Amino acid sequence: MTMQTLSLAPWLVATPMLGAAVLLLAGRRSDRWGHWLGVLASAATFVVGLVMLLDMLGTPADARVAQHTVGTWLDAGPLHVDLGFQVDPLSMTFVMLVTFVGTLIHVYSVAYMDHDVDRRRFFAYLNLFVAAMLLLVLADSYLLLFVGWEGVGLASFLLIGFWDGRRENAVAGKKAFVMNRVGDMGLIVAMMLMLATFGAVDFSTVLGAAGDGSAAGVSQGTMTAIGLMLLLAACGKSAQLPLQAWLGDAMAGPTPVSALIHAATMVTAGVYLLVRSGPLLEAAPDAQLVVAIVGALTLLFGAVVGTAKDDIKKALAASTMSQIGYMMLAAGLGPVGYAFAIFHLLTHGFFKAGLFLGAGSVMHAMDDDVNMRRFGGLARLLPVTAITMGLGWLAILGVPPFSGFWSKDKIIEAAFVGEGWRPWVFGTVALLGAGITAYYMSRLFFMTFMGRRRWRDGGPDDRQRDDGAPVRHPHESPALMTWPMIVLAVGSVALGGLLAVGDGFVTWLEPVTGHVEHHEPVLPVWLLITLTLLLVALGVVLAFRQYAVAAVPVTPPPASVLVRAARVDLHQDDVNEAVVMRPGQYLTRSLVYGDRTVVDAGWLGLAGAIGRLGTRLRGLQNGYVRSYAATMLGGLGVVALVVWLLAN
Amino acid sequence: MTATGGEAALFWVLAPLMVLASLGLLVARKAVHAAICVMFVMVCLAILYVAQEAPFLGVVQVVVYTGAVMMLFLFVLMLVGIDAADSLTETIRGQRWIGVLLGVGLAVVLLGVISRAAFPPAVGLAEANAVTNPVALARLMFSEYVLAMEVVGVLLVTAALAGLVLTHRRRLSSRPTQRALAAAKVAALPEGKTITPLPAPGVYAQNNAMDTPALGPDGRPLEHSVPRVLRIRGQQRSATAVLAAEETLVGRELAEAGLLTAEADPPGTSSGTSTGLDSDGPDSDGPAPDGPATDEEGR
C-alpha cells in the first residue's frame, strides 16, 4: 500500500467523529441540515475507505498488511502504546461493511426519523457509532481497540435508549450498557494478562509472540485465561450466551439503530475480536473449544427463541443472535473457520440490514405496530418491502445462489471438519440450526406478507367486520427508505456469489487469517449441501402450512412447555435475576445495612459526641464581656499562682 | 527601710478609707456615687504619692485623674443619665460567685506573692530626687524615654481624634424645613396632638415650679403641662395638693394677723391634706424607671 493512502486511515475515524461533534455542538442551529451532514460524513468515510480498498487491491497480497502510526499515545515506563491504525484485508473488510451499510442506514433514517424532533441528535449518535466501530476495527492495539469498544457501547446505549421518554426504552439502554460492561471487564482482564505475559498490548507483539511459538514459555493456563477473557468480551458485545439478554430488549431503539447494531457496528465486534486474536486462540485450544461451544449453544438458543417471537423486531434479533452464533462457532473452529466467519458476517450484514430496514418499513406502514399476529397479506400493499425482504429471507435461509448459501454452507462444512466427536456435534448443531432458521424466518415472512389480513383498512367493505382488529392504512415507504432496502437486497442476492468465485474472499483474507489447506469434512460435501437444503425446505414447508395456508390466531395459542419458554426468551431474564440480580441485591442490601449500622453508626456517633461537646463548649461563648473578663482574670490568677508556687 | 511614724500614720488612716471607697465603687447603686468613691480613692492616691517621694506624680494624679478623667466620667454620666441606677441582681448565672471568688482569690494569691517575696532592702529616693523630683523625672523622660514621650503624644492626638470621630453623628436625612415641620404638626392633629406648644407648668402665687400642673380654662389641672420626665419619675404634684398647701398658708397668715375668727374655716380643708409640699404623685416610692431612656426621651 502506498503511504499516501495509508495515511488516510485516521480520516476514516475522524470524519464521522467530526460529523458527530459538529452535530452535537452546533445544537438546534443544525436541526435543518444536520441529518444530511450525518449522511455526508458517513458517505465521505465510505469514499475514503473505497480509495484505500482500491489501493490495497492493487498491492501484492503479501504487502497488504500495514500499520500507520500517528504518534505515541501512552509512554508509561515499560508500557508503550502507539496511536496506530492496522490496515489489512480484515480491517478493510469491516471498514467497507460498516461504512457502506452504515451510509445506507443513514439515508434510510433521514426518512424514517423525519417526524422526530431529535433527528439531529439521532444522526450525531449514528455518526458516533460508526466512528467508534471504525476505531475498533482499525486499532493496532488492544488498548486502542478498547477505546472503540467502549465508544460502541456508549453509542449503543445512547441509541437504544434514544426514545428515553418511555421508561422501558431507558431501561433497555441501561440493560445493554450494563451487560456490555461485564464483557468489557473480560477485555480489561485480558489486556492485563497480556501486559503481564507479553509486556505489550499491541497486535503485532502479542499475536506475533502467540503465533510463532515464542510463547512456549507461557503456561497453557495463562493462554487459556486470556482466550476465555477475550471470549467473555466477545460474548458481551456480540450477545452470546450467557450475556445474550440485552439484544432482545435493544429493539427498544429506533429500527435503523437495530439494523446498525445487528448488521454492521455492534454485534460483529465480538467476532472481529476473536478472529483478530486468532493466533492467541490457536495457542489456547481449550479456550477455542469453549468459543465453539458457546457459538453452537447460542446458535440453537437464538433459533429456538426466534421460532416463538411474535414481535417482528425481536424475531429478527433472535435470528441475529443465532447467526452470530454461527460466526462464533466458525471462529472457534480455528483457521478453518476464520475466513468463513468473516464471510458470513459480511453477507449477514447485508441481508440482516435489509431485513431490519424492511421491518422498519413494515412498522412505518402499520403505525409502529410490531406484532406479527396483526400483520398478514401485506405483500401486495408493500411490494418493494416485500420483495426486498423476501430476497433477504432467501439469503438468510441459505438458498442457492443467494448470499447466505455461500457463507453459511461453508460454515456448516467447516463444522464437519475435524476428528473425534467435535465434527459430529458441531456439524449437527449447525445443520439443525439451518433448519430452524428456515422455519422461523419463513414464519416471519409468511406472517407478515402472506395469509389473511389480521387488520382492517376501515374501508366500506369491512365495516361490519368488527373483531377487535386494529385499523391500519398501509402504504409503501418513501424512496429514501426503499432505495437503501433495494441496494441491500441486491447485496443479499449477489454479494455471496461474487465473493465466493474462486474462493476470492478467503484468499483476500489470507494475509490475516493465514493460508489453510483444504480439509475434507467427515461427510461428503454434496451430502452436506443436500441435507442442508432438505432441512431448509422442510422448515419452509412447515412454516408455509402453519402460517400461510392455515389461519394465524391473533392471540398466541396455548402451547407446549418449550414454546412457552421460548416466548419468554427461554427464561433468560429469570435466570439472570435469580443468578446475578437477586444475590447481588441481597449483597448490596447487606452491605448497605452493614455500612449503616457499623461504619456510619460509628462515625455518626463520634461526630455526634464531638457535636455535643461543641454544644457544651458553646455555652462558654455567651457574648457577655464580663464572662470573658472573668476568664481572663482567672488566667491571670493561675499565672500568678504558678509564679508563686515556682518561687517557693 | 521603714517609713517614718508620720507616714505610717498617714497610710493607716488613708488605706482603710481607700479600701472602703473601693468597696463603695463595687456596691454603689448609683453611678454618681461610684464616681465620687473613685475620685476619693484617686485623691488619696495622690497624697500617698507625695508621701512616697513622688510629688510630681501626686500633682499629675490630681490634675489628670480627678481633674480630667473623672470629670469626663461625670459628663458622660450626665449624658447617659445621672441617676442611671444599676440593678444589682445578677443576670449571668454564676457570674457573681465567679467574680467574688476570682477577686478574693486574686487578692489572696498576690498578697501571698508579696508576703513571700524577698525584697532587697529599700533604697529610698533621696539620692535620685537630689535635684528635686520633677527635674529628675524630666531629665529621665526627655533623655532615656524621649521616644516613648513622642509616641505617647501621638497616641493622645489619635485618641482625641478618635473621640471626635466616634461620637460624631452623621445626619442621615436632610434637615426638616419649617414648612415641613408645620405640615407635620397639622397632619398629626387627628391623632390628638396639638399644634400649639404644650401649656406651661402651673404658675401660682405661692408655687412657681416645674412639677406643678397648670390649670385649664375650666379650672381643672392639665396633667401634660408637667414635663414628661417628672411625670414618669412620679415627681409631679397634683393641683389640689398645691391649692391645699396655699390655703393652709393663707390661713396661717391670717391667724398670725389675728384676723382669724373662731368659726372661720379655712377653705379647702375638707380635702384633708395639709401636708402642703408632700408629693402624692403615683408611684413615688416605686422603683426608679429606666433612667437613661426616660431622660433621653424627655429631653
Add this chain to the structure above:
Amino acid sequence: MEITNYLGLAVILFALGAATVLLRRNAIIVFMGVELMLNATNLAFVTFARMHGDLTGQVLAFFVMVVAAAEVVVGLAIIIMIFRARRSASVDDVNLLQS
C-alpha cells in the same frame, strides 16, 4: 511600717477593681473599675521606684496615666455610641458576639 504595705494596698485595690469589672453591668462603672486597677498598678510602680531608688518606676507610672487618659477618651466615646445605638449602658446588652 514596711514599705511593702503599699504593695498590699495596691493588690487590694486591684482586686476590688477587677471584681467591679466582673460584677457590675453599668459600662461606666465597669470602666471606673478598670481605672481603679490602673491606679493600683501605679501605686505599685511608685512604691517599687522608692524601693529601688530608681525613678524609672515613676516614669512608667506617668506613662500609664497618659495612656489611661487616652483610653478614657476612646472608651467613653464608645460607651456613648453604644448608648445611642441601644439606649442602654449595660455591658450585658452588648452580647451579639455569642454562639
